[in-house]
Amino acid sequence: MTNKTGPQRFRLQRALLDARQMSRMIRRMAGELVERHDELDRMLLVGIRTRGVPLAKRLRDEIAAMEDVTLPLGVLDITLYRDDLSTIGPHPVVRETRLPEPIDGRVVVLCDDVLFTGRTIRAALDELNDYGRPRAVRLAVLIDRGHRELPIQADVVGAQVQTARSEQVEVGFEGIDEADGARVLKPVEGEAR
Amino acid sequence: MSDTAPLRETPDAADTAWTRKHLLGIADLSPSEIELILDTAESFREVGERPIKKVPTLRGKTVMNLFFEPSTRTRSSFELAEKRLSADSLNFSGSGSALSKGETLIDTARNLEAMAPDLVVIRHQHPGVPHLLAERIDAGIINAGDGAHEHPTQALLDAFTIRQHKGGLEGLEVAIVGDIEHSRVVRSNIHLLTKMGARVTVAGLRTMMPVEVEKMGVRAAYDLGEATRGADVVMMLRVQLERQAGGSLFPSVREYFRLFGLSPERLKRAKEDAIVMHPGPMNRGTEISSLVADGTRSVILEQVANGVAVRMAVLYLLMAARGAAV
Numbered sequence: 001m002t003n004k005t006g007p008q009r010f011r012l013q014r015a016l017l018d019a020r021q022m023s024r025m026i027r028r029m030a031g032e033l034v035e036r037h038d039e040l041d042r043m044l045l046v047g048i049r050t051r052g053v054p055l056a057k058r059l060r061d062e063i064a065a066m067e068d069v070t071l072p073l074g075v076l077d078i079t080l081y082r083d084d085l086s087t088i089g090p091h092p093v094v095r096e097t098r099l100p101e102p103i104d105g106r107v108v109v110l111c112d113d114v115l116f117t118g119r120t121i122r123a124a125l126d127e128l129n130d131y132g133r134p135r136a137v138r139l140a141v142l143i144d145r146g147h148r149e150l151p152i153q154a155d156v157v158g159a160q161v162q163t164a165r166s167e168q169v170e171v172g173f174e175g176i177d178e179a180d181g182a183r184v185l186k187p188v189e190g191e192a193r
Numbered sequence: 194m195s196d197t198a199p200l201r202e203t204p205d206a207a208d209t210a211w212t213r214k215h216l217l218g219i220a221d222l223s224p225s226e227i228e229l230i231l232d233t234a235e236s237f238r239e240v241g242e243r244p245i246k247k248v249p250t251l252r253g254k255t256v257m258n259l260f261f262e263p264s265t266r267t268r269s270s271f272e273l274a275e276k277r278l279s280a281d282s283l284n285f286s287g288s289g290s291a292l293s294k295g296e297t298l299i300d301t302a303r304n305l306e307a308m309a310p311d312l313v314v315i316r317h318q319h320p321g322v323p324h325l326l327a328e329r330i331d332a333g334i335i336n337a338g339d340g341a342h343e344h345p346t347q348a349l350l351d352a353f354t355i356r357q358h359k360g361g362l363e364g365l366e367v368a369i370v371g372d373i374e375h376s377r378v379v380r381s382n383i384h385l386l387t388k389m390g391a392r393v394t395v396a397g398l399r400t401m402m403p404v405e406v407e408k409m410g411v412r413a414a415y416d417l418g419e420a421t422r423g424a425d426v427v428m429m430l431r432v433q434l435e436r437q438a439g440g441s442l443f444p445s446v447r448e449y450f451r452l453f454g455l456s457p458e459r460l461k462r463a464k465e466d467a468i469v470m471h472p473g474p475m476n477r478g479t480e481i482s483s484l485v486a487d488g489t490r491s492v493i494l495e496q497v498a499n500g501v502a503v504r505m506a507v508l509y510l511l512m513a514a515r516g517a518a519v
Contacts, residue, residue, distance in 0.1 A: 077236070080240070080248040080249070080250040080509075081249060081250070082250075085250060085251075085512065085513055085516050086420065093229075093232075093233070094233050094236040094237065094509065095236055096235070096239045097239060098239075127207050127248075127251065130243065130244070130245040130248070131243065131244060131245070132244065132246070133378075
């Protein structure tokens with residue numbers, strides 16, 4: 001999200017979700033995962049760093065409250081699988097990927113906060129492929145903001161949001177951020193790239 | 194949610210940014226850059242534990258390994274790091290190539306340039322050659338040892354190994370024993386360890402000790418016991434027996450072992466949980482006894498394994514910085 005002239009600054013365009021709405025939304029998403037009865041017992045939740053991780057945790061907790069089953073949780077860092085190493089910068093920090101158990105034969109639910117171009121998910125699929133052969137991979141995202149560049153779609157979606165390409169969708173999670181919530185930011189004019 | 198308060202903190206990238214195109218020595222690096230390499234290496238270590246120990250990060254990039262001096266360990270370690278990052282690597286070694294056929298270094302550089310590598314890993318018997326190359330060609334340069342000057346990736350992997358065992362580097366007592374004068378490993382290690390707040394004591398025969406070594410911020414000792422007393426880390430250096438053939442730095446191998454060889458009894462002076470390191474290749478019975486080398490406190494083989502992760506981190510950071518500058 002940076003370029004040579006320094007990071008683009010953004011300001012609030014509109015609020016999308018407050019903490020209560022977001023909690024309800026995550027509960028509904030957990031419900032939709034639970035409805036996949038035939039898959040639940042072999043499900044593995046995998047959060048994509050950074051904010052797919054708290055989403056995966058919250059989904060696990062909600063599912064545990066509904067079904068008395070605690071799904072295993074993994075963390076995926078897709079930095080090494082990105083297709084834009086030459087254009088990002090200044091330094092994409094590499095963090096660990098941790099999958100709690102082999103994924104062969106499991107149903108992996110990839111979790112991320114925002115679905116945008118689909119490139120992150122493409123990278124995540126490539127990475128999963130190097131770990132084994134899941135029976136199926138599902139995708140759960142809190143916000144689908146459109147503008148796909150690859151044929152990728154989510155199985156469980158919190159909200160579909162219309163955005164302009166230049167805008168940013170920011171999701172916060174209590175614990176690592178100020179509060180739960182989501183909003184749309186737009187570039188500060190005169191600084192557009 | 195207020196309109197003005199940020200919902201989430203924007204991480205301040207500035208203080209951990211990696212912008213260097215080359216890794217020529219530890220002397221130029223800041224503590225935060227060193228920290229960043231070690232943290233990045235931590236993540237790459239995990240790649241080595243995966244079922245498929247390969248990531249596509251440097252796919253389509255060319256890395257040239259240019260070794261004017263023989264090397265097995267360092268070259269293989271770089272090669273493995275390159276392969277695990279999916280880079281295409283090319284090896285040139287000193288003997289049997291143009292490198293030994295009288296071509297000048299500048300001509301070699303021009304020829305390399307024509308092959309357009311993205312990164313060049315170079316080892317050379319003369320100090321400063323990597324720096325010269327860095328000025329002449331467009332590729333990123335990694336110094337894999339230049340004369341008795343620096344060997345930065347060795348110092349980084351040593352630091353990485355120490356950090357794994359001791360949690361950090363600050364405040365540690367590190368003894369480095371052997372031929373201090375002729376060792377690039379020592380020089381890089383001294384720079385790194387002192388920058389990160391460790392206290393370093395170097396020890397060896399007077400014939401192996403550079404004059405005014407204290408100016409590098411270390412303590413000099415001429416007795417093994419004195420150097421290792423209370424040490425958290427004991428780093429033994431290889432006695433370069435090939436050097437011994439020409440001049441004579443010490444009377445005999447037996448004499449050397451008696452004075453500076455690390456035996457289990459000698460190790461008792463160090464802290465109870467002290468670790469023993471050696472950059473390899475080691476001469477058993479010269480600078481280290483087999484009981485110590487194969488003992489529970491030896492981390493020598495871990496150093497080798499960590500070398501791959503550290504070199505992956507360096508290759509990755511240099512390539513990412515290169516991309517950002519384009």
